[in-house]
Amino acid sequence: MPLRAQRQIAARRPLRLGAATITGGFWHDRRETNRTSTIPAAARRLEEAGTLRNLRRAAGHEPAGDGFAGKLFADTDVYKWLEAVAWEQARSASAELAEWQKTTNALVEAAQEPDGYLNSYVRLVLGGQRFGDLEKGHELYCAGHLLQAAVAQSRATGDHTLLAVATRFADLLCKTFGPGRTEGVDGHPLIEMALVELYRETGTSAYLELASYFVEARGHGLLEPPGHHGPAYFQDHLPVRDVRTLTGHAVRALYLAAGATDVAVETGDQELLDALRSSWQTMVESQTYLTGGVGSRWYGEAFGDPFELPPDAAYCETCAAIASVQWSWRLLLATGESQYADLIERTLYNAVISGVSLTGREFFYVNTLKVRNNAFADDQRSAVAGRQPWFGTACCPPNVMRTLSSLDQLIATSDDDGVQVHLYAPATVAAELAAGSVGLEVATRYPWHGRVTVTVTGSPAQPWTLALRLPAWAAGCTASVNGIAQPTGPAGRMLELRRTWTVGDEVVLDLPVGARRTVPDDRIDSVRGCVAIECGPLVYCFEQVDQDLVLDAAAVSAGDLVEVERPDLLGGVTTVEVPARDGRMLTAIPYYAWANREVGPMTVWIDAR
Amino acid sequence: MPLRAQRQIAARRPLRLGAATITGGFWHDRRETNRTSTIPAAARRLEEAGTLRNLRRAAGHEPAGDGFAGKLFADTDVYKWLEAVAWEQARSASAELAEWQKTTNALVEAAQEPDGYLNSYVRLVLGGQRFGDLEKGHELYCAGHLLQAAVAQSRATGDHTLLAVATRFADLLCKTFGPGRTEGVDGHPLIEMALVELYRETGTSAYLELASYFVEARGHGLLEPPGHHGPAYFQDHLPVRDVRTLTGHAVRALYLAAGATDVAVETGDQELLDALRSSWQTMVESQTYLTGGVGSRWYGEAFGDPFELPPDAAYCETCAAIASVQWSWRLLLATGESQYADLIERTLYNAVISGVSLTGREFFYVNTLKVRNNAFADDQRSAVAGRQPWFGTACCPPNVMRTLSSLDQLIATSDDDGVQVHLYAPATVAAELAAGSVGLEVATRYPWHGRVTVTVTGSPAQPWTLALRLPAWAAGCTASVNGIAQPTGPAGRMLELRRTWTVGDEVVLDLPVGARRTVPDDRIDSVRGCVAIECGPLVYCFEQVDQDLVLDAAAVSAGDLVEVERPDLLGGVTTVEVPARDGRMLTAIPYYAWANREVGPMTVWIDAR
Structure with a gap:
């Protein structure tokens, strides 16, 4: 393998894999849970949900049978889980991890078609008809997750089986898409980031060129907007370098921004990088919740307008928080500015890990900042329904897994x-x-x-x-x-x-990690007159279960915040006692740990008038 | 025709058609616009959109050709428009109205199948396969609007052509649905209200019985929830008489509530009526915007939790406001309580007529209460996009038409x-x-x-x-x-x-219609510390175009509110001058009239701290 390709813009470099290792403490504990509880449980879920069976059927290892399990992008659940399995082996090999990788690789390899194409939904449901619906088909999105898993395996384990699969597929994509070939982009970005990583891993400049094409082709109306949505839903409303405020589907917008940052960095495109930095600034100043969560709107799973940050209606998809971390990491490397690491830290400690329970077995899709008394859940994704063992669209759980498994690389x-x-x-x-x-x-x-x-x-x-x-x-x-x-x-x-x-x-x-009161930007309507409690990088929240009074009606007053170490509580946390307006005390816990005892009223922001 | 059936519970009776006539003033002007501008323009839109052609094809008057125009419930656009055409003739006959009715009736009659079934989508697209998808098929919803139009024609014009079509269809429904027959309800309520009206018009008790069946069968899991939504999306989560808070899709919930009220009234079911009154109370106290608009959530076009009433993210579909009026009207008749008429008035003057421009040619689907500077529109329904001449889903425009055309009946x-x-x-x-x-x-x-x-x-x-x-x-x-x-x-x-x-x-x-400041319920997060201006039944708003300062940053202070009669402005309005915190004056206009000059920043609630 050639060495990692040179970044044209790089204030900082990532360390080589294994050069930084978390050896204990907060993240070590979360990662151990990820390794010993979450990833093995996911192996079973992928079987139960039929996700692996899809691949077996596509590989011809099982008769095609009746239909397809899950959404058309179900393969990506496997790829993200494989990526986590790979990163875990860089930390500490195990026979079980190696076996999962070997078996699943064989399956993926067998499901690949002779010309490099690979997608179990297209094979099983669409009779092999490729790229017929770039808007909703998610074929390049699936390819992107395959490429990312392959790069992870190559780096973390030296196993190039999947990398060979990935390069065959990427070569096909290079032959298929681009100027003079099929002019088109995928409705769900991700391939951009993945192709640049594959370029870094293999040195094949065609992958970077294709990633650059996908970034540049976007925003010129190549996609037919879906349903009621307009083209901003999948970032096809403006050329990427003309965007200054992220709009539309948050995960799509952020994966695209991260991929475009990769392209800018590798091609030395300072103009593109500056545009992306500008969007990041707008996002962090006016479209990001205190938790680091992004995506204010359930409708379209989308960014809101600047300062549209309602805590109760917050979508804050776990995947969007992860995508935000991925983008900020790329901007941190490009610029060296600590603001990017500040957001990474805020997002990881709050919006990302709120997405997984302390047991590692249940997940939030949506990470709300407020639940009222008697709030009504009519959706599996609603925080009010509590964390779920898995989802019909199971993008978030394996995304958490690969993030925790690769956390060493960010420190x-x-x-x-x-x-x-x-x-x-x-x-x-x-x-x-x-x-x-x-x-x-x-x-x-x-x-x-x-x-x-x-x-x-x-x-x-x-x-x-x-x-x-x-x-x-x-x-x-x-x-x-x-x-x-x-x-x-x-x-x-x-x-x-x-x-x-x-x-x-x-x-x-x-560092002064003692409890502090945080006052919101005055332009955010729904938290005006409120405060939040934070300790260091941790955002706190109030859960009804800890209070003597009705949380919906509670208000806080001035007065000392008292930290209490509670090794017995929620895996060991520091709680904060906050004076309530009525003279009693309210107890705040770290936001990430909420809904681990009961799912009831909760709020990050609390009336302080 | 038999006389209108007796209501078992009826504190008040509607007047006979024509007994009350608005002769001038505010509503007269709006209705004239509706008659002379909106309804004729809709006749052209229904042609341009292919909606009438669907019926011609279904009737065999044109070759079936390629596909179907619009959504599967497109027929209802015609039926609601026909209803408006009928009510208009009760006010004042015209050759044009009579011709529209005659021609369109002939078309609808010809499209009806021999056994009474009628639905152009099912005929043209589904090859006549009926009731195969009660969740999303909207077949009974379409039937309901046909029945309502038929009743309107019978009452308003004495023309029983459509009533004969409707009774044939209703008779088929009676043979098809119910205990021991097909057990099922439609994913989109409406048929309940329509069947009771048809019962009132014809005296055929089977229609009431079927309406009663549809009300009682609901909430027992007969429907498979669509997509991510749970059963509350279409009110199948709880038996109707057990509901105390409306949830899910607002128009569905309200049409069902109105139909259930009809059933309760006609069958003397006081328990059911009490349950509905309780839901209405919860709605008006905690789920209704100041404008009378309902439906806090874009996602699922749904009611929010109590006190979840963000002004910027408000959905407030025009149809939901109309449905709210229809429900309140039924409760007013049942109980005689003026609170129901209070809500009718608030909703008509604000959330309903904000749905149509002063020219009568453009419509809002969504009636937001706040638009920020540089707010981004990526949806035809967004208020930020401005009122639209028509919609892909064109439910709102003809709903406004029939409401204005029948307004006499509510006074x-x-x-x-x-x-x-x-x-x-x-x-x-x-x-x-x-x-x-x-x-x-x-x-x-x-x-x-x-x-x-x-x-x-x-x-x-x-x-x-x-x-x-x-x-x-x-x-x-x-x-x-x-x-x-x-x-x-x-x-x-x-x-x-x-x-x-x-x-x-x-x-x-x-009545003291002078300008007043209204303070919101403290439990509504997003307007805490704000006030709104009202004059009599009119809610006011601030539009950027009227201000010397940036609206997003504006705040008001105490001090006299000054009313200014402006016959030159927006068809003749009274504006209100409101002291701003910086010593300047802000100008408020009636909410219904906003976005008739430009679509820019607007707010109903304004910072008053």
């Missing part, structure tokens, strides 16, 4: 001059700088405690820069090197410590 | 003892009481002015009661009879004036 980056630590967790980090090899060990009880200790475990003799992210909420943070206080400057940036480091040097960062 | 009722005037307009009213014939003439410039003068133009020698509605907002109203002040008591009830009336007696009612 740090490097550049020629140093290492940047973006997410705080007990971890080891290694990086190759121009000056030589660097090793770090991070110790922390973050997010419950604000102290982060970074010990240098390897260093060249030359000076280099250790950069630590100071989250935007971390005003008042302090730092020291070997016990000597360091100026930190304002929060919301990287603290850059450049010196000649020696093994054993110790950096201590103290 | 007054009678009982054995007297006449009740519910809506104030220049009008003549005649009623037959136990004591003899009564005549009234109403003179008023309502809603722009609050004085209503009722002159007795006919009276028996015995005493009877003239009842005038005192709207709930009319605190401080005054009344006199022949110049002698009368105690009015509190507002929100009927003012009952019982005496021996003489021709020439004059009652003067003065």
Whole structure:
């Protein structure tokens, strides 16, 4: 395999796989649940739901039989799960994981047609008629998830079986789509991101060219809008480089934005990158919930207008939160700006992991910020219905799996001059700088405690820069090197410590993770006069089950917020006692942990007038 | 034809058709536009859209040709328009109206199959396969609109052509559906109301029995929920008499509620009526916008949870407002309580007529209460897109037409003892009481002015009661009879004036229609800290085009509201000047008239903190 292709725009580089490892703490626990509970349960779900059977039938391993199980993009549930299975093996191999990968790869390989095409729905239901409905067919979306799983397997396990399948399919796509061939784009973006990753993995520039074509062709009315929706539903209303505000289906918009960022970075297209950064800024300032969740509208699963952020009607699809993380990660690498990591952290700790229960076996599709007393659920996706073991459209569960399985990759980056630590967790980090090899060990009880200790475990003799992210909420943070206080400057940036480091040097960062009140932007109608409670990166919420009073009518007053460590509660959390207007106390818990005891009234924002 | 069947529960009776006539003023003007502009334009639209051609093809008057124009319920656009055409003829005959009725009746008659079945979509697209998809097929919904049009023609014009078509179809339905026959209900209610009206018109009790069956069969899981939706989407989650809060698709819920009220009234089912009244109370207290609009959610076109009433995301389908009027009218007749007429008035003046432009040629499907600066429209139904000449699903335009054409019928009722005037307009009213014939003439410039003068133009020698509605907002109203002040008591009830009336007696009612500030219920998140401006029954709004400052950032302060008569503006309105926080003045216009100059930022509720 050729080396990963060069990024034309890259303020930061990802570390090589395995160079950063979370070794304990908050995320380690969540990942263990993911590995030991979620991924195995999903293997059974994929069987029970008929998703794997679709592939067996397409492969001819079973008679075609009656119909097709699930939605036409059901194959992607398998691919995302395979991706999680691959990343897990990079952390720690297991016979079970290897067997799943081997068996499923064989199935996928057998389902591939001689010319590289692969899609069980098209094979079983459409009689092999390809690309007849680019608007709704999801064929390139399915291909994209296959490519991503293949790249993950190649990187994480060195197994190139799926990569061979993926390149055959990608080669077919290159022959099929583009100027002078079929002019068209898929109604559901994803292929763009996947093709660029395949290009990075294989060095085949045709994949980048096709990704670039898909990005550029979009927004010129190639797609017939579906139903009542207009072309913005699938981002075909404007050329991508002319967009300054994301609209339409949130997951589609974000996967496209991430893919377009990949294309901009690989082709050195600063104009395109600037347009995307502008959309990101609009999104974070006016279309993102406090939890990092995005997508204000159930109708069309869509972004709302700026400042249309109703907590009760929030859609905040788990997949959209994950897509937001993927996009921000790409912008972080391109620019090095800590605001992107701030949003990644906010989104991961809140909107992403609220999507999975503490047991790892149930999932939210929709991550609302408010449930009233007697709220009515008439939809499997509604938060009011509680987390579900699986869905008819099961995009979210395996998306959570692959995100948790690959989380190591997001904690740090490097550049020629140093290492940047973006997410705080007990971890080891290694990086190759121009000056030589660097090793770090991070110790922390973050997010419950604000102290982060970074010990240098390897260093060249030359000076280099250790950069630590100071989250935007971390005003008042302090730092020291070997016990000597360091100026930190304002929060919301990287603290850059450049010196000649020696093994054993110790950096201590103290972040103010104590409970704070957050006041909303005045332009958001539905939370005017309210506050929310946050501790460090965690957004808190009030669940009825913890209160002595009726939550719907509750209001808070000024007065001290009291943190209480509760190792017994919800897998171990810090709760916050908040004075209520009537003199009693309200108890807030981390938002991600809500609906793990009962599904009842809950609110992030609470009346504070 | 037999006389109209007896209602078992009827505090009030509708007047016979033609007994009440609006002779001038606000509604007269709207109706003239409806008659001279809207209905003729619709005749052309029905042709252009292919809706009439569907019927010609089904009738064999044209070769079946390629496909079907519009949605599978397209026939109903014709039926609702025919209903409007019929009611118009009761007001004033015209050769054009008569010709439309005759020609279209002939078409509908010819499209009917020998056994009474009639549906152009089923004939042309489904090869005559009937009732195969009760969930989505809309066959009984289409039948319902046919029955309603037929009853209107019979009553308004004495033409029984369509009534014969309708009874043949209804007879087939009676043979097809019910216990021991096909057990099923239609995914879209309406047939219930229509069958009861047909029963009232023909005296055929089988129609009432079938309506009763459809009401009782609902809520027992006969329907397979569509897509992501649960059974509440089409009110199949609970038996109708167990419902206390309306949920799901608002138009469906309201048509069903109206039909169930008809059944309760005709069968003397007080328990069912009480359940419906309870749902109405919940709706008006917690699920109705200030405009009378209902349906908080675009997703599923559905009612929200109680107090989920975001102004920006409001769906408030024009048809839902009309359905709300139809339901309230039935409850008004059943109970005589003025609260039902209060809601009728609020809904008509605001949520219904905002659905049609001042020219009568463009329509809103969705009646939002707030549009931000740079709000994005990606849907033909979005208010941001402006009123549209017609829709792919064109349910709303002809629904507005039949509502305006039949408005006379809602202004007054009678009982054995007297006449009740519910809506104030220049009008003549005649009623037959136990004591003899009564005549009234109403003179008023309502809603722009609050004085209503009722002159007795006919009276028996015995005493009877003239009842005038005192709207709930009319605190401080005054009344006199022949110049002698009368105690009015509190507002929100009927003012009952019982005496021996003489021709020439004059009652003067003065309603305080001056501008007032309305404060929202504290439980509605998105308008907390805001006020709205109302004048009499009219809700006002602020349009950017009238302001010197940016509406999105505007806030109002205390201080006098100044009314300004503007005969030159928007067909003649009173505007209200409202002090802004920055010392300037904001101008409010009646909500119904917004988006008649430009489609820009607009808000009903405005920050008043």
